[in-house]
Amino acid sequence: MSFNLTNFNEVNLVGEARSKLQGFMDSGRDKLVDMAKAKMNSITSQAMQNKPWFGYSAAEFQQQFSEIYGLGQLLNANYYVEFEPYEGNATAHLPLFVDGLSGFLVSQTNLPILQAEYDAVKVGTMQVNSLNGVSEPELQLNFIETADARIMNSILDWRDLMISPDGTQVEPSKYAMYITIGVFSRDFGLQYKPFSRRFLVGPTTSSKDDLAGTGVSEVAEIPVTFSILRNFME
Known part of the structure; x- marks a missing residue:
C-alpha cells in the first residue's frame, strides 16, 4: 500500500498532539490542586480539633499552667x-x-x-x-x-x-x-x-x-x- 501524501496534514497532527498534551497537563494540575486543598483542609481540621487540654494545645496549656502556678497559693492553715x-x-x-x-x-x-x-x-x-x-x-x-x-x-x-x-x-x-x-x-x-x-x-x-x-x-x-x-x- 502506498503512502498518500495528499492525506498527510502536519499542522493538524501537531495541533492535536498539543491539545492532548494541554488537556493532560490541565487534568494533572487540577488533580494536584484538589489534593493540596484536601491536605490543607485536613491540616486545618486537625489544628482546630487537637486542643484537648481544656481548650488548649499541649504547648499552650503548658505555658498557661506555668503562668497560673507562678501566681502561688494561700493555705487555710497559714x-x-x-x-x-x-x-x-x-x-x-x-x-x-x-x-x-x-x-x-x-x-x-x-x-x-x-x-x-x-x-x-x-x-x-x-x-x-x-x-x-x-x-x-x-x-x-x-x-x-x-x-x-x-x-x-x-x-x-x-x-x-x-x-x-x-x-x-x-x-x-x-x-x-x-x-x-x-x-x-x-x-x-x-x-x-x-x-x-x-x-x-x-x-x-x-x-x-x-x-x-x-x-x-x-x-x-x-x-x-x-x-x-x-x-x-x-
Whole structure:
C-alpha cells in the first residue's frame, strides 16, 4: 500500500498532539490542586480539633499552667490572730495577754471580708437593688484551752469589765479590744502578710457544750463569739 501524501496534514497532527498534551497537563494540575486543598483542609481540621487540654494545645496549656502556678497559693492553715487592748484599757490585764501566746491557741476562725446590704426598688416592672449599708458579721474563734483555763477565765474577767458592780453598763471604750486576723505566705512566713483585717470587738457568747466522760483524750476547745463594735475608723 502506498503512502498518500495528499492525506498527510502536519499542522493538524501537531495541533492535536498539543491539545492532548494541554488537556493532560490541565487534568494533572487540577488533580494536584484538589489534593493540596484536601491536605490543607485536613491540616486545618486537625489544628482546630487537637486542643484537648481544656481548650488548649499541649504547648499552650503548658505555658498557661506555668503562668497560673507562678501566681502561688494561700493555705487555710497559714493564718494568724493578734489581740490588742483598745487604747490601753483594762483588757490588757486579762489572762489572754499574759505572754503573747494566745493567738497561737486559736485553732479555727472566720475572716469576714464583705457583707453589703441592699434594698430592692421597683422601677416599673423591673427591679433595681440599691446599697443601703455595709455591716460586719460576728467573729467565731475556737481556742485550745490551756491547763490553767486561760481562755475561760479571760471571758469571765472580760464580762466583769462590761458590767459595773451595781449592774450598770460600762461604756464600750472600757472593755473593747482589737483582734487582727490575717493570712501569711507559705513561702516567706510572717515576713509577708498579703491580707489582714483589724476589728474592734466585744465578747458575745462562749459556752463549752461538749464535755463528756468519754472524751479522755480530746483536747478541750473553747468557742468564743465576738461582736464587731463598729466597722469604721479602724
